[in-house]
Every structure is written in C-alpha cells, then in structure tokens.
Amino acid sequence: MPDAQGRMIVAGEQHTLPRMEESVTATTILFNELTREEIRALAPEAIALLPVGATEQHGPHLPVGTDHFAVEHIAREAARGVADRLPIVVTPTLPFGSSHHHLPFSGTLSLGTETYYRVMTDLVESLLIDGFRRVFVLNGHGGNNELIQLAVRDLALKREADLAAASYWTIAWNDLVGVEAQRYGRFPGHAGTFETSLVMALRPELVREPRPHRDDIAAWSTDPAPAYRLERYGTWQAMNGYTDSPDRGEGERGELFLKTVAEAVGRALTEFYVTTGGTLREDHGG
Numbered sequence: 001m002p003d004a005q006g007r008m009i010v011a012g013e014q015h016t017l018p019r020m021e022e023s024v025t026a027t028t029i030l031f032n033e034l035t036r037e038e039i040r041a042l043a044p045e046a047i048a049l050l051p052v053g054a055t056e057q058h059g060p061h062l063p064v065g066t067d068h069f070a071v072e073h074i075a076r077e078a079a080r081g082v083a084d085r086l087p088i089v090v091t092p093t094l095p096f097g098s099s100h101h102h103l104p105f106s107g108t109l110s111l112g113t114e115t116y117y118r119v120m121t122d123l124v125e126s127l128l129i130d131g132f133r134r135v136f137v138l139n140g141h142g143g144n145n146e147l148i149q150l151a152v153r154d155l156a157l158k159r160e161a162d163l164a165a166a167s168y169w170t171i172a173w174n175d176l177v178g179v180e181a182q183r184y185g186r187f188p189g190h191a192g193t194f195e196t197s198l199v200m201a202l203r204p205e206l207v208r209e210p211r212p213h214r215d216d217i218a219a220w221s222t223d224p225a226p227a228y229r230l231e232r233y234g235t236w237q238a239m240n241g242y243t244d245s246p247d248r249g250e251g252e253r254g255e256l257f258l259k260t261v262a263e264a265v266g267r268a269l270t271e272f273y274v275t276t277g278g279t280l281r282e283d284h285g286g
Contacts (some may be wrong), residue, residue: 031091043131046087051075054097054141057105059191059242062199063206064107068095070198071140074168078265085280086273098143105241120151128161137165162276172264173224179260185217185244196249211247
C-alpha cells in the first residue's frame with residue numbers, strides 16, 4: 001500500500017512506486033502491489049520470480065508454514081540484492097505443495113502430483129500471458145522439486161520463453177557446505193537443525209519448546225545427490241516427521257544460512273538474466 005508520497009512499505013523498507021516510464025528500471029517490486037499497467041510495462045524485460053512452498057507438518061516444534069516463510073524470505077532478499085542491476089518482479093508465494101507424504105500427520109494441506117503439476121503450469125503460463133518472457137520458479141519444499149522442473153520443461157517446448165526452476169538448497173549447496181551446514185545434520189532435511197535454525201531466525205516466537213532431541217547425529221554428506229532415490233513405506237512415521245536433532249538449531253546459525261542462500265540465489269538470477277540475453281545495468285555502487 002503506497003503512502004501519501006507514493007512510496008511502498010515492504011518489510012519495513014520504503015520503495016518509491018515507479019512512474020510508468022520508469023517501471024523497467026524500478027528496484028525490487030512485489031507483483032501484488034503493482035497495477036496491471038505497471039506489470040505490462042515491466043513484463044517484457046523483467047524476471048518473474050515465483051516462490052513456491054508448502055503447508056505441512058514440521059514436527060511438534062515448528063509451524064506448518066515453515067517452507068512458505070523460508071522461501072518467501074529468500075526470494076525477496078535475493079531480489080532486493082539484484083534489483084539495482086536487473087528488472088525483477090516477485091510474485092506471491094504459492095503456499096501449497098505436493099505433500100501427500102505428510103498427510104499421516106495433522107497440519108498438512110496437499111495437492112496431488114497431477115494437480116500440483118497443473119497448478120504450476122497454469123501459474124507459469126499465466127505469467128507468460130501477462131507478458132513475461134523470463135520466469136524463474138524458486139522452490140522451498142522437497143516434494144515439489146521434480147514437478148516444478150517438469151512444468152517448466154514442458155512449457156518451454158510450446159511457448160517462446162526462457163524458464164527456469166530450482167530448489168533454493170540446490171542453488172546454494174556449495175555455499176551451504178562452505179558454511180558447514182552439513183556439520184549439524186542433514187540439510188535441508190525436514191524440521192531438523194537446518195530448518196529449525198531458519199525459523200528461529202525468521203519467526204522465533206513460533207518455535208515451540210522443548211524441541212526434540214536425538215543422539216548420535218552424524219554430519220551429512222556433502223554430495224548434493226545420491227546415486228539413486230530410495231523411497232520406503234512408513235519412513236516418515238518411523239522418524240516422527242522430522243530429521244536429525246531440532247534442539248541443535250540456533251537463530252544466529254539460521255541468519256547465516258538465510259544470508260548465504262539469498263546471495264547464491266541472487267547470483268543464479270543474475271546468471272539466468274544474462275544467459276537469456278539481458279543486459280545488466282551499470283553498477284553505481286562506487
């Protein structure tokens with residue numbers, strides 16, 4: 001909502017609402033705060049960044065909106081970090097994901113595989129109809145990972161556009177290893193040390209105590225992908241819906257993880273923009 005001077009208040013910051021002729025050079029912009037004319041002016045050159053999360057159980061200690069909170073924060077921070085060099089619009093975060101594996105627990109709102117795929121293709125295609133030619137889907141929930149990739153692959157076969165999709169932890173994997181995220185257990189894991197640290201940094205009042213504890217948690221592999229995917233019936237129930245030992249999470253560590261990921265995503269967005277023919281604005285930072 002703009003104030004009396006036409007400035008937008010976003011996450012405690014003030015952003016000047018661009019005039020139509022200045023739209024393409026505007027800094028960080030949230031899709032929901034723009035008019036249709038402003039979106040039409042921005043779309044041909046801008047990246048549309050679409051964050052997708054989930055609403056699902058995260059153990060007895062974290063809110064069901066954990067994935068939503070994390071990916072939305074990362075998307076907006078990454079966009080702020082690059083907005084002085086390229087045009088970018090951050091869409092609303094999709095709060096529902098492919099989460100049927102969490103339905104045995106309460107607190108989960110899930111879309112089935114086929115439904116989620118159709119939702120993703122519809123949303124990305126809507127952005128293309130809006131005039132965007134660059135769309136980047138940023139994922140914050142493991143169950144969505146393959147489906148977002150299939151959606152952009154299939155759309156790129158029939159629409160003249162540049163599309164990308166990735167989970168934030170795969171983009172930032174090497175950077176997270178660099179700050180020893182694997183030292184404390186599996187990352188991103190699920191509701192374990194890593195995600196607990198993120199929520200303690202973002203919304204500490206939502207972390208319930210006491211947090212669960214597990215002994216003998218070994219450091220996780222630094223290999224981003226195993227040789228094959230193994231799925232076994234009852235796995236999530238056996239681990240009570242969370243990985244490793246959530247009581248090892250720390251807010252300070254979460255701040256480091258979030259900063260590390262946002263910077264890595266910003267670099268990926270910049271690479272995507274340049275690779276697809278975009279020209280970066282001059283750096284006026286001195």
